[in-house]
Amino acid sequence: MPLMKSxxxxxxxxxxxxxxxxxxxxxFSVAEDDLRCGVAIGDMxxxxxxxxxxxxxxxxxxxxxxxxxxxxxxxxxxxxxxxLRNRLTELLSEGAEEQDxxxxxxxxxxxxxxxxxxxxxxxxxxxxxxHHATNVGTMFRGPxxxxxxxxxxxxxxxxxxxxxxxxxxxxxxxxxxxxxGPNDALPRFAPSQRxxxxxxxxxxxxxxxxGPISVQEADDNxxxxxxxxxxxxxxxxxxxYQPLGPFQAKATATSISPxxxxxxxxxxxxxxxxxxxxxxxxxxxxxxxxxxxxELEVTMAPAGQSETVIARTNYNEMYYSAAxxxxxxTTSGCPMNTGDLxxxxxxSGPETQNxxxxxxxxxxxxxxxxxxxxxxxxxxxxxDTLTLKGHAKGDGYVIGFGxxxxxxxxxxxxxxxx
Amino acid sequence: MPLMKSxxxxxxxxxxxxxxxxxxxxxFSVAEDDLRCGVAIGDMxxxxxxxxxxxxxxxxxxxxxxxxxxxxxxxxxxxxxxxLRNRLTELLSEGAEEQDxxxxxxxxxxxxxxxxxxxxxxxxxxxxxxHHATNVGTMFRGPxxxxxxxxxxxxxxxxxxxxxxxxxxxxxxxxxxxxxGPNDALPRFAPSQRxxxxxxxxxxxxxxxxGPISVQEADDNxxxxxxxxxxxxxxxxxxxYQPLGPFQAKATATSISPxxxxxxxxxxxxxxxxxxxxxxxxxxxxxxxxxxxxELEVTMAPAGQSETVIARTNYNEMYYSAAxxxxxxTTSGCPMNTGDLxxxxxxSGPETQNxxxxxxxxxxxxxxxxxxxxxxxxxxxxxDTLTLKGHAKGDGYVIGFGxxxxxxxxxxxxxxxx
Numbered sequence: 001m002p003l004m005k006s007x008x009x010x011x012x013x014x015x016x017x018x019x020x021x022x023x024x025x026x027x028f029s030v031a032e033d034d035l036r037c038g039v040a041i042g043d044m045x046x047x048x049x050x051x052x053x054x055x056x057x058x059x060x061x062x063x064x065x066x067x068x069x070x071x072x073x074x075x076x077x078x079x080x081x082x083x084l085r086n087r088l089t090e091l092l093s094e095g096a097e098e099q100d101x102x103x104x105x106x107x108x109x110x111x112x113x114x115x116x117x118x119x120x121x122x123x124x125x126x127x128x129x130x131h132h133a134t135n136v137g138t139m140f141r142g143p144x145x146x147x148x149x150x151x152x153x154x155x156x157x158x159x160x161x162x163x164x165x166x167x168x169x170x171x172x173x174x175x176x177x178x179x180x181g182p183n184d185a186l187p188r189f190a191p192s193q194r195x196x197x198x199x200x201x202x203x204x205x206x207x208x209x210x211g212p213i214s215v216q217e218a219d220d221n222x223x224x225x226x227x228x229x230x231x232x233x234x235x236x237x238x239x240x241y242q243p244l245g246p247f248q249a250k251a252t253a254t255s256i257s258p259x260x261x262x263x264x265x266x267x268x269x270x271x272x273x274x275x276x277x278x279x280x281x282x283x284x285x286x287x288x289x290x291x292x293x294x295e296l297e298v299t300m301a302p303a304g305q306s307e308t309v310i311a312r313t314n315y316n317e318m319y320y321s322a323a324x325x326x327x328x329x330t331t332s333g334c335p336m337n338t339g340d341l342x343x344x345x346x347x348s349g350p351e352t353q354n355x356x357x358x359x360x361x362x363x364x365x366x367x368x369x370x371x372x373x374x375x376x377x378x379x380x381x382x383x384d385t386l387t388l389k390g391h392a393k394g395d396g397y398v399i400g401f402g403x404x405x406x407x408x409x410x411x412x413x414x415x416x417x418x
Numbered sequence: 419m420p421l422m423k424s425x426x427x428x429x430x431x432x433x434x435x436x437x438x439x440x441x442x443x444x445x446f447s448v449a450e451d452d453l454r455c456g457v458a459i460g461d462m463x464x465x466x467x468x469x470x471x472x473x474x475x476x477x478x479x480x481x482x483x484x485x486x487x488x489x490x491x492x493x494x495x496x497x498x499x500x501x502l503r504n505r506l507t508e509l510l511s512e513g514a515e516e517q518d519x520x521x522x523x524x525x526x527x528x529x530x531x532x533x534x535x536x537x538x539x540x541x542x543x544x545x546x547x548x549h550h551a552t553n554v555g556t557m558f559r560g561p562x563x564x565x566x567x568x569x570x571x572x573x574x575x576x577x578x579x580x581x582x583x584x585x586x587x588x589x590x591x592x593x594x595x596x597x598x599g600p601n602d603a604l605p606r607f608a609p610s611q612r613x614x615x616x617x618x619x620x621x622x623x624x625x626x627x628x629g630p631i632s633v634q635e636a637d638d639n640x641x642x643x644x645x646x647x648x649x650x651x652x653x654x655x656x657x658x659y660q661p662l663g664p665f666q667a668k669a670t671a672t673s674i675s676p677x678x679x680x681x682x683x684x685x686x687x688x689x690x691x692x693x694x695x696x697x698x699x700x701x702x703x704x705x706x707x708x709x710x711x712x713e714l715e716v717t718m719a720p721a722g723q724s725e726t727v728i729a730r731t732n733y734n735e736m737y738y739s740a741a742x743x744x745x746x747x748t749t750s751g752c753p754m755n756t757g758d759l760x761x762x763x764x765x766s767g768p769e770t771q772n773x774x775x776x777x778x779x780x781x782x783x784x785x786x787x788x789x790x791x792x793x794x795x796x797x798x799x800x801x802d803t804l805t806l807k808g809h810a811k812g813d814g815y816v817i818g819f820g821x822x823x824x825x826x827x828x829x830x831x832x833x834x835x836x
Contacts, residue, residue: 121581122540122579122580122581127661127662137661148660148661149598150596150598150605150657150658150660153596153598153604153605154596154605154657154658156658156661156662156665157662157665158576158577158662158663158665159576159577159578159579159665160577161540161577161752162540163539163540163752163753163754163755164751164752164753173751175749175750175751176630176749176750176751177749177750178568178571178572178699178749180567180568180571186571186696187568187571187572187699188699189699189700189701189749211830211833211836212594212830212833212834213834214834233750236750239568239572240568240572240574241661241662241663242566242568243545243566243574243659243663244545244574244575244576244659244663244664245576245659245661245662245663245664246662246663247574247575247576247577248746248747248749248750248752249750251747251750251751251752252750252751252752253751278604281596281605281606281607282607283607283833283834328666329666329669331593331594331595331596331607331666331833332593332594332595332651332654332666332667332669332670333582333591333593333594333669333670333671334579334581334582334666334669334670335581335582336581337581340581412629412630415629415630415701415749416630416631416632416701418629
């Protein structure tokens with residue numbers, strides 16, 4: 001499929017992240033406290049809430065865009081998702097009949113503030129990138145025990161904390177936590193010194209389920225994808241995670257990009273999971289290409305300095321697709337709801353520069369990175385801005401995800417003094 | 419405080435679980451689909467939704483009981499919680515002026531169906547009972563490594579799945595999962611053969627917080643307590659839990675008792691946590707008695723048979739209070755919301771008969787239990803009904819929790835055939 005032309009001319013640039021082929025969904029405000037659903041087209045946002053109010057978009061009897069999140073649309077299921085996309089394409093295509101009615105509902109992206117695009121019901125984080133699991137396992141348990149025995153048979157995941165998911169642009173406060181170094185006799189309570197990022201994709205459940213679902217059903221139920229940075233305090237994690245997994249280390253914040261890129265927009269970029277040495281059990285087997293070829297990068301910018309690209313990788317490095325993760329998530333009968341967010345797990349590639357966390361990039365702090373400014377980093381420092389970027393490359397166009405960004409604030413001096 | 423007398427005479431029985439001193443909150447229906455907020459008094463339920471509609475209870479300008487869960491009241495904070503309790507006490511006390519107006523709003527508990535008393539925001543399960551952690555650790559890692567090194571310094575917890583929390587009386591379907599025995603070359607997908615219970619108390623967050631809170635603030639923010647059974651598939655857990663903790667093993671269901679017993683009702687039963695060999699760090703230190711003396715028991719009844727008491731223990735066996743768990747939960751800045759549910763962790767006591775899970779009671783299946791009917795059990799069998807019961811013993815009265823019960827349905831023959 002080539003670039004689709006829009007009368008919003010900025011969307012017709014072959015390098016623009018938001019062409020008519022994309023149409024990602026977000027929540028924006030121009031005036032404070034007036035949050036509205038919108039779709040990105042070129043440099044503009046179409047006010048979808050207003051388009052529904054004025055009768056330009058009618059998807060049923062009840063309004064779907066009167067609340068400041070996309071969950072009501074997501075609940076409607078694939079037929080309504082397709083109907084909205086078709087209608088938006090009609091309204092925004094070059095030569096659209098109703099251009100004069102749509103034009104007043106456009107706002108420049110320069111003038112908007114973005115908010116959480118969905119109400120996150122529950123948040124699950126996986127550990128399904130093989131290079132990442134191998135790197136971390138090698139550091140923690142040695143190369144011969146790098147991958148746990150279950151890893152090649154199930155997508156390992158754990159429940160995270162939905163209340164801590166924030167939209168890109170939200171500042172991230174360095175957390176306090178209980179820490180104990182290998183040579184300390186006793187733990188102490190102090191700000192994390194090994195605060196890190198995790199470059200991930202987030203899959204958003206649209207259609208709920210109640211009981212085990214197949215990989216194909218899981219893929220059908222997914223609404224779209226975002227970039228996701230699962231901020232991780234490695235020193236808190238090291239002390240707390242045995243035997244029941246990460247808890248406070250992952251509860252400070254998880255940032256997501258503000259635009260939900262729909263499965264429909266990503267359709268041309270589907271690709272297969274990698275070759276496997278163990279065949280998966282039937283209920284987890286691939287039943288078509290369910291990963292996506294999405295180029296990803298991470299940049300770091302110390303306060304007041306320009307950014308350095310510190311990692312480049314691709315979503316196609318995952319060992320398990322989001323559909324396989326969601327199917328596994330339901331095996332025990334676990335009900336899944338509209339707005340559930342599934343983190344892919346850190347996406348690292350085979351080379352040093354493909355690593356999606358500072359833990360891996362600096363090899364546990366032993367090999368600090370050098371930024372373009374000659375500063376060095378093992379983990380994030382106060383004032384640093386970390387940004388994830390991603391896009392899929394089409395034939396004469398790209399499907400962009402926008403950015404997923406966060407700036408580190410210093411830890412509170414005394415977290416109990418208010 | 420002695421037994422408080424009510425004009426609802428069944429509430430004046432010294433052994434009744436729901437005297438005027440208790441006033442636990444639930445959601446009930448008489449007609450299908452007409453769910454209402456109610457308070458238990460003796461054998462009756464007072465329709466609190468109707469009491470608000472008729473103006474007998476007025477706590478502010480907006481209604482608090484027009485939705486079928488107690489979250490709107492919980493959000494109001496301690497002053498409104500106390501105002502409601504005072505008003506209910508006034509309306510239901512012996513000699514109440516408005517008895518004739520209240521009487522028509524009572525329904526017999528025999529005629530009601532109970533529903534979830536709250537909308538669970540997020541669910542966290544802890545591992546904070548020392549006897550349980552020692553027993554399980556001994557079975558899995560040997561007696562010398564029973565307690566992980568962090569255990570005496572932080573209440574170990576993991577995030578569970580709110581979507582799987584159900585009210586007492588909901589049937590529990592035996593789950594499928596990926597299993598691999600120690601002698602199996604490869605895993606297989608099959609129904610769990612080691613499906614188990616966990617006897618716990620659940621603490622419910624009333625007041626939200628955003629940032630680290632002290633143990634005292636955490637205690638202030640807790641609204642009340644329920645009985646909680648965290649159904650656990652031990653064979654799924656054994657294969658999946660390394661390195662990121664339990665996931666599908668705990669996602670089938672968690673049952674809670676239908677009545678939220680408020681912190682106010684439990685006030686006379688506060689007690690201290692046990693002696694500690696390691697002093698806790700300041701932010702987790704006890705600052706008053708925040709555990710409760712609540713006697714607990716578990717019964718098992720095979721299909722069509724009477725129940726056998728299989729365990730007796732007490733909530734005062736916990737090493738960490740719910741307030742300490744909630745304080746720990748916020749250390750990294752994790753926002754907590756109204757309706758968050760915190761499972762205490764399995765409550766076992768020092769003796770064999772005090773163990774709160776079948777895993778411990780049957781010592782991993784090596785020492786099956788014998789029921790009164792002479793049947794034996796290592797884990798639950800299809801058709802078994804498992805029931806938790808709990809009460810605090812006052813001076814001439816008890817504060818009962820009702821029961822938390824579930825009957826095991828056989829696993830689906832083929833979970834993907836619908």
